[in-house]
Amino acid sequence: MEFLTGESEGCSGCSAPQTSCNQCGACCTGGGPVLRTQDERQIKTGKIDISDLYTQRAGELMFNKETLKMEPLVTDYIKIKVTAGELRCQFLEAENKCSIYTHRPFECRAFKCWDSREIEAVYASDDALTRKDIIGGIEGLWDLVSDHHERCSYKALGEWMHAVDIKKDPDAMAKVCEMIAYDRSLRASLADSGRVNEAILDFLLGRPLTTTIVMFNYRIEEEGDGFKLVSVQ
Numbered sequence: 001m002e003f004l005t006g007e008s009e010g011c012s013g014c015s016a017p018q019t020s021c022n023q024c025g026a027c028c029t030g031g032g033p034v035l036r037t038q039d040e041r042q043i044k045t046g047k048i049d050i051s052d053l054y055t056q057r058a059g060e061l062m063f064n065k066e067t068l069k070m071e072p073l074v075t076d077y078i079k080i081k082v083t084a085g086e087l088r089c090q091f092l093e094a095e096n097k098c099s100i101y102t103h104r105p106f107e108c109r110a111f112k113c114w115d116s117r118e119i120e121a122v123y124a125s126d127d128a129l130t131r132k133d134i135i136g137g138i139e140g141l142w143d144l145v146s147d148h149h150e151r152c153s154y155k156a157l158g159e160w161m162h163a164v165d166i167k168k169d170p171d172a173m174a175k176v177c178e179m180i181a182y183d184r185s186l187r188a189s190l191a192d193s194g195r196v197n198e199a200i201l202d203f204l205l206g207r208p209l210t211t212t213i214v215m216f217n218y219r220i221e222e223e224g225d226g227f228k229l230v231s232v233q
């Protein structure tokens with residue numbers, strides 16, 4: 001979510017001062033909420049389905065608005081899927097109505113664009129919901145997720161991409177391509193076999209490496225039966 005800061009400020013497009021929500025929808029675009037441990041029950045009772053979620057995995061590089069740098073996440077962030085481009089929460093409907101309003105996530109409840117104190121306290125807390133909180137008790141599934149997280153570690157990927165970028169290291173390039181190919185083939189085999197609903201793959205395994213590789217300023221270009229990495233700088 002893109003939140004404004006400061007007490008008694010109006011949100012963009014609204015006349016200040018503001019003291020209640022006028023459904024401008026500004027807080028529901030720009031990335032959507034990070035789920036907190038307070039949201040666990042909504043998921044376990046099916047109020048929010050995991051097919052509506054995706055994971056930003058621990059180790060992914062994210063822009064830190066305070067340090068103004070790309071920094072690795074220290075834990076999973078579970079988020080509601082958003083539209084491409086304006087990053088609009090998929091639960092935001094016509095006339096800026098939230099289709100899950102009575103079950104909306106904790107961050108959405110804490111957000112008041114006219115007074116940021118409550119949401120800033122949530123940001124400062126250490127209570128992001130993780131995949132382990134939700135599926136850690138499911139034997140077999142959790143093993144698969146843990147194994148993928150280890151084999152597709154963003155820490156290792158970052159180190160190899162650094163070697164690719166700075167030293168043009170062919171061994172590092174081979175390791176990166178091997179990791180991306182593994183991530184891609186695992187998703188395809190899970191979906192094709194029917195063992196896992198394709199709609200929950202971005203929750204279980206995070207977003208595909210073929211997509212997130214852009215955080216290292218590279219993209220994938222299909223080539224024959226395989227692919228190659230192309231710099232976008």
Ligand code: SF4
Nearest residue numbers: 028089091092098108
């Ligand atoms: S869940 Fe509802 S309140 Fe929260 S960002 Fe999405 S549309 Fe907005």
